[in-house]
Amino acid sequence: MDMERYAEANNVPILEKESIEFINKYIQLNDVKSVLEIGSAIGYSAIMMAKDKADLEITTIEKDEKRYKEAIKNIKTCGLDERINVVFNDALEVSLAGYKFDLIFIDAAKGQYIKYFDKFKYYLSDRGVIITDNLKFHGLVENKDRIESKNVQGIVNKIEQYIEYLKDNDEYVTKFYDIGDGLSVTYKANNGKIEGIN
Numbered sequence: 001m002d003m004e005r006y007a008e009a010n011n012v013p014i015l016e017k018e019s020i021e022f023i024n025k026y027i028q029l030n031d032v033k034s035v036l037e038i039g040s041a042i043g044y045s046a047i048m049m050a051k052d053k054a055d056l057e058i059t060t061i062e063k064d065e066k067r068y069k070e071a072i073k074n075i076k077t078c079g080l081d082e083r084i085n086v087v088f089n090d091a092l093e094v095s096l097a098g099y100k101f102d103l104i105f106i107d108a109a110k111g112q113y114i115k116y117f118d119k120f121k122y123y124l125s126d127r128g129v130i131i132t133d134n135l136k137f138h139g140l141v142e143n144k145d146r147i148e149s150k151n152v153q154g155i156v157n158k159i160e161q162y163i164e165y166l167k168d169n170d171e172y173v174t175k176f177y178d179i180g181d182g183l184s185v186t187y188k189a190n191n192g193k194i195e196g197i198n
Ligand code: MG
Pocket: 013, 014, 015, 107, 133, 134
């Protein structure tokens, strides 16, 4: 696919195949109708989700202008612009008052995960879940001693804090999966069993 080649050539991280399969299976099993994605990149993951379920509507937020434009182009090319709405902004600045989503997918700036979670948990529908990507951060979370860059070290520390934050959260239950670059699924503690994640 052109998008995969573009991502590789331009160093844009896109979702791993097994992560897409996991998310799409969750979407099918739970009849997810609405997705909010934090971090569109070039639109790849939104396109893969929308292609898999004809009644799925996605709002996806991207703050990088070049990626935003690329996402718009790719989504149009795939004929999915009626069902995928791309918002050009920093997710922490976006107001979605009145909206609820069955699935919120966090895949943006890794240092901001706690902030995204705290902001967007209020946009979950009753049975909604938050899926977060890159909890292994390319394997670096498990191999911290190998990191030389202070910047990367800082991101890895933030991801670890986010993982602890999820584990300690009494209002939400989180399951962690060794899929792709590490995924978590978080749902409200009073929701009981959810298809495909127990
Ligand atoms: Mg990712």
